[in-house]
Amino acid sequence: MKPSNSRRDFLRISTTSAFVLALGFSSDSRGKQLQKVNAAGVQINPYININESGKVTLFNPRPDMGQGTYQILPMLLAEELDIPLDQVEIQMTDGSDRFGSQLSGGSSSVRTRWIPLRTAGATVREMLVQAAANRWKVSLSDCATKDGFVINKQTQAKLSYGELVEEASHLPVPTKPKLKSFAEFTQLGKPSMRPDVPAKVDGTAIFGMDVQLPGMLYASIVHSPYIYGKVQSYDATKAMAVKGVRFVLKTERVFFHGPYSDSNGFDQKLRGKAEAIAVVSESYWSALKAKKLLQISWNALGFGETATEQYFNQAKAAALNEGNEYKDAKVGDFAKALQLSDYKVQGTYQTPFMSHAPMEPCNATVFVQGDQVEVWAPIQGPDGLVNDLSTYLGVKRENIKVNVTFMGGAFGRKAVSDFVMQAANLSKQVNAPVKLIWTREDDIQQGPYRPGMISAMQGGLDKDGNVLAFEHRLNGASIMASVFKADMRKNPDPWAGEGINLEDSPYAFPARRNSFNWVDPQMPVLWWRSVYASTNVFAQESFIDELAAEGEKDPLDLRLHLLRDAPKFVAVLNKLAEISDYRAKRKQGVSIGISIARSFASIVAHAIVVEKQNAGVKIKHVYSVIDCGFPINPDNIKAQVESNIVYGLSAAVCNQITRSHGKTDQSNFHEYTVLRQGEIPASTIFVMPSQDEPGGVGEPGLPPIAPALCNAVFLATGKRERTLPFDLSSI
Amino acid sequence: MSIYQLTVNKKKHRVDVDSDTPLLWVIRDVIGYTGTKFGCGMGLCGACTVLLNGSPIRSCSTPVSTLKATDKITTIEGLSEKATHPVQEAWVEAQVPQCGYCQSGQILAASALLASNPNPTDEDIDNAMAGNICRCGTYTRMRQAIHSAAKKIQTAKKS
Numbered sequence: 024m025k026p027s028n029s030r031r032d033f034l035r036i037s038t039t040s041a042f043v044l045a046l047g048f049s050s051d052s053r054g055k056q057l058q059k060v061n062a063a064g065v066q067i068n069p070y071i072n073i074n075e076s077g078k079v080t081l082f083n084p085r086p087d088m089g090q091g092t093y094q095i096l097p098m099l100l101a102e103e104l105d106i107p108l109d110q111v112e113i114q115m116t117d118g119s120d121r122f123g124s125q126l127s128g129g130s131s132s133v134r135t136r137w138i139p140l141r142t143a144g145a146t147v148r149e150m151l152v153q154a155a156a157n158r159w160k161v162s163l164s165d166c167a168t169k170d171g172f173v174i175n176k177q178t179q180a181k182l183s184y185g186e187l188v189e190e191a192s193h194l195p196v197p198t199k200p201k202l203k204s205f206a207e208f209t210q211l212g213k214p215s216m217r218p219d220v221p222a223k224v225d226g227t228a229i230f231g232m233d234v235q236l237p238g239m240l241y242a243s244i245v246h247s248p249y250i251y252g253k254v255q256s257y258d259a260t261k262a263m264a265v266k267g268v269r270f271v272l273k274t275e276r277v278f279f280h281g282p283y284s285d286s287n288g289f290d291q292k293l294r295g296k297a298e299a300i301a302v303v304s305e306s307y308w309s310a311l312k313a314k315k316l317l318q319i320s321w322n323a324l325g326f327g328e329t330a331t332e333q334y335f336n337q338a339k340a341a342a343l344n345e346g347n348e349y350k351d352a353k354v355g356d357f358a359k360a361l362q363l364s365d366y367k368v369q370g371t372y373q374t375p376f377m378s379h380a381p382m383e384p385c386n387a388t389v390f391v392q393g394d395q396v397e398v399w400a401p402i403q404g405p406d407g408l409v410n411d412l413s414t415y416l417g418v419k420r421e422n423i424k425v426n427v428t429f430m431g432g433a434f435g436r437k438a439v440s441d442f443v444m445q446a447a448n449l450s451k452q453v454n455a456p457v458k459l460i461w462t463r464e465d466d467i468q469q470g471p472y473r474p475g476m477i478s479a480m481q482g483g484l485d486k487d488g489n490v491l492a493f494e495h496r497l498n499g500a501s502i503m504a505s506v507f508k509a510d511m512r513k514n515p516d517p518w519a520g521e522g523i524n525l526e527d528s529p530y531a532f533p534a535r536r537n538s539f540n541w542v543d544p545q546m547p548v549l550w551w552r553s554v555y556a557s558t559n560v561f562a563q564e565s566f567i568d569e570l571a572a573e574g575e576k577d578p579l580d581l582r583l584h585l586l587r588d589a590p591k592f593v594a595v596l597n598k599l600a601e602i603s604d605y606r607a608k609r610k611q612g613v614s615i616g617i618s619i620a621r622s623f624a625s626i627v628a629h630a631i632v633v634e635k636q637n638a639g640v641k642i643k644h645v646y647s648v649i650d651c652g653f654p655i656n657p658d659n660i661k662a663q664v665e666s667n668i669v670y671g672l673s674a675a676v677c678n679q680i681t682r683s684h685g686k687t688d689q690s691n692f693h694e695y696t697v698l699r700q701g702e703i704p705a706s707t708i709f710v711m712p713s714q715d716e717p718g719g720v721g722e723p724g725l726p727p728i729a730p731a732l733c734n735a736v737f738l739a740t741g742k743r744e745r746t747l748p749f750d751l752s753s754i
Numbered sequence: 755m756s757i758y759q760l761t762v763n764k765k766k767h768r769v770d771v772d773s774d775t776p777l778l779w780v781i782r783d784v785i786g787y788t789g790t791k792f793g794c795g796m797g798l799c800g801a802c803t804v805l806l807n808g809s810p811i812r813s814c815s816t817p818v819s820t821l822k823a824t825d826k827i828t829t830i831e832g833l834s835e836k837a838t839h840p841v842q843e844a845w846v847e848a849q850v851p852q853c854g855y856c857q858s859g860q861i862l863a864a865s866a867l868l869a870s871n872p873n874p875t876d877e878d879i880d881n882a883m884a885g886n887i888c889r890c891g892t893y894t895r896m897r898q899a900i901h902s903a904a905k906k907i908q909t910a911k912k913s
């Protein structure tokens with residue numbers, strides 16, 4: 024099958040209107056209650072459409088950035104509806120209220136939709152069965168469903184869903200449809216082929232970058248090199264002389280949501296938006312050429328001398344303060360327990376700012392026509408985008424139509440809509456559809472970035488090496504302050520403790536404390552794959568090994584002991600030890616390092632084998648075990664772990680964002696280097712069988728990768744890497 | 755602006771563009787094959803890879819004026835009629851693509867490798883594919899898929 028938003032269908036699909044049976048959430052119930060939506064003309068876009076010819080269309084509320092939601096969410100519907108996924112068409116939802124939250128983020132897609140989407144499928148199935156039973160005048164138990172048909176068990180007669188849909192649409196909606204048991208699943212729970220893959224090997228998959236509209240103009244933007252700032256003056260003479268250039272315009276970049284106020288401790292008015300200059304042209308190439316000919320002088324608004332070095336110094340200084348305490352990690356009296364300890368261990372860990380650098384740079388095509396707005400864009404959350412555009416343009420939400428394309432990667436970057444608002448601003452100014460494409464330089468130099476963090480760790484041991492006290496002080500930027508303008512001076516950023524709270528990190532320390540000291544990064548920061556778990560777990564899991572070394576314990580044994588009351592963690596560690604042959608005697612210079620973390624409701628442990636070389640260290644193999652609850656498509660779960668290994672190792676040994684004199688030092692992939700073919704270790708991945716509720720899959724593989732590597736490097740060389748990234752070849 | 759004659763996917767095209775326009779934008783925005791992607795614009799990532807007379811080139815860094823009408827340019831859309839090139843089939847079997855954005859370039863680079871080296875070693879693969887970044891990290895599956903495509907091609911030759 025071809026994905027429904029392959030080239031030809033992409034624009035046409037939006038006109039689908041002849042629904043016969045359509046079930047959806049009504050717009051006032053905000054996704055809480057399933058209602059019947061009767062027939063053509065009703066203003067509700069449901070999750071399941073079946074028309075009389077039998078064509079089934081499933082509406083997918085979670086945009087795909089490579090993590091596999093394009094398949095998994097419709098499969099939840101299809102499983103309960105009893106129709107193979109390759110017989111249906113998949114359409115992405117458009118951001119309207121009736122679909123509830125549509126943000127792909129926080130590895131939440133399946134976790135939040137596991138029951139609601141299956142219920143939607145089961146509801147429609149029961150109505151179709153009832154219609155068939157009525158027609159055959161048999162009881163419900165005489166009917167079965169399979170592959171888009173209702174079957175009369177006595178006569179073996181068959182009716183297709185298309186034949187029943189009209190009758191079914193007049194029936195009452197069952198309030199408690201019966202969901203399948205795990206044993207009854209025919210599609211969920213086994214390796215399956217993703218329906219978007221064929222279109223991604225022949226060039227027909229449509230990404231935001233590929234949208235073409237009649238009369239469309241192309242735009243490129245010169246942003247402030249200081250990210251924030253105003254245009255002092257500019258000269259467009261040379262740029263306007265480039266053939267094809269139609270406009271050179273002042274535009275802006277709006278930073279995220281929320282009211283602008285100065286009450287949260289920083290100068291929000293200066294940071295709410297930045298000015299920019301755009302070239303709008305008949306071709307993208309001419310826009311790019313003209314961009315380079317613009318002469319602009321900037322007012323940095325006080326951000327002209329900011330630097331990451333200075334930020335990290337501030338964060339290290341802040342680490343001397345006790346910080347605002349997290350309640351979800353508090354056990355006993357840390358200070359007292361530390362005082363009573365025989366040995367005290369300290370370690371300060373540093374993780375850098377990071378750019379997401381998805382392969383597809385940010386881009387958006389927008390057409391603003393009076394009070395009507397249509398968007399085609401690679402975005403993680405069409406519903407949030409509708410909100411943002413509505414506020415920004417002063418247009419009613421229902422007048423904004425969003426067409427979600429495939430995303431060429433996102434990793435959090437496309438969860439905010441600054442680039443879409445820019446395209447909207449330009450379309451409004453030039454009165455034509457505008458496709459705005461950020462360059463890779465825009466992508467890497469403009470942020471928002473993952474916050475760089477300082478983790479100050481302290482631990483106390485008794486004479487036998489038992490851990491008595493454990494403290495993790497987070498020091499750095501708050502994403503909540505950046506995105507939602509929250510005041511973080513007196514409270515710990517509630518998101519920033521992820522991966523190390525008691526639920527995610529159930530180490531049985533007799534006394535424990537996590538806290539947060541806010542430091543202003545003076546640049547926009549944002550979620551980056553696995554967010555704070557990526558920075559927190561690096562420090563936490565490295566420090567566990569430091570405590571093991573100090574207390575002369577084996578790192579696995581220490582973890583097994585401290586996690587003795589967390590059976591799932593123990594099972595994952597034991598499986599990891601088994602597949603990695605952890606206890607095997609290794610030759611001199613070869614070591615195995617491990618790490619385990621829970622994030623986004625899934626547990627992942629990695630073991631990395633490294634070998635000391637004449638110069639540096641080589642990664643030989645990565646072993647991984649993931650427990651993400653019921654594994655819906657085990658092959659995709661493996662793929663996501665593979666992906667996290669590569670993304671996480673790149674962040675550990677290659678790339679970082681640094682800024683000096685107010686500007687980002689890196690610009691493109693020669694400076695923001697990433698791992699390539701030939702630099703990737705072989706991997707062995709085990710997916711734990713489980714019948715628990717599904718957990719996240721797109722991110723949990725990342726947090727434990729860097730500490731597993733650093734733990735292995737320490738065991739092989741005696742050198743403890745506390746600052747990322749580090750150079751493997753020069754250890 | 756000047757007129758250039760190009761042969762893309764066996765079809766002749768006349769395009770009217772500036773001489774310095776990179777082939778990438780001609781293919782995507784003028785001719786309309788959008789399978790070839792923009793990733794860096796500096797020859798660093800390989801997302802824009804196309805084949806020029808069978809060899810992979812970075813179309814973002816190839817001005818249209820450097821091409822002759824007789825040059826054979828192949829994009830992902832022209833690699834096979836119905837995605838039946840052994841590399842494409844192996845890619846589907848191994849479920850290589852994640853976001854998919856880099857994959858046109860990866861597949862073309864892999865097909866060029868196999869055309870010149872029907873039985874590549876891991877090291878050959880490393881060298882041939884090093885110019886193509888995949889931020890989703892599908893490298894391990896690509897390696898497996900290249901090996902299995904090589905086998906497919908050899909079996910097809912024997913029979």
Ligand code: FES
Pocket residue numbers: 791792793794795796797798799800801802803812813814815
């Ligand atoms: S876009 Fe041409 S190599 Fe990156």
Ligand code: FES
Pocket residue numbers: 089382431432851852853854855856857887888889890891892
């Ligand atoms: S599959 Fe996403 S960049 Fe390669």
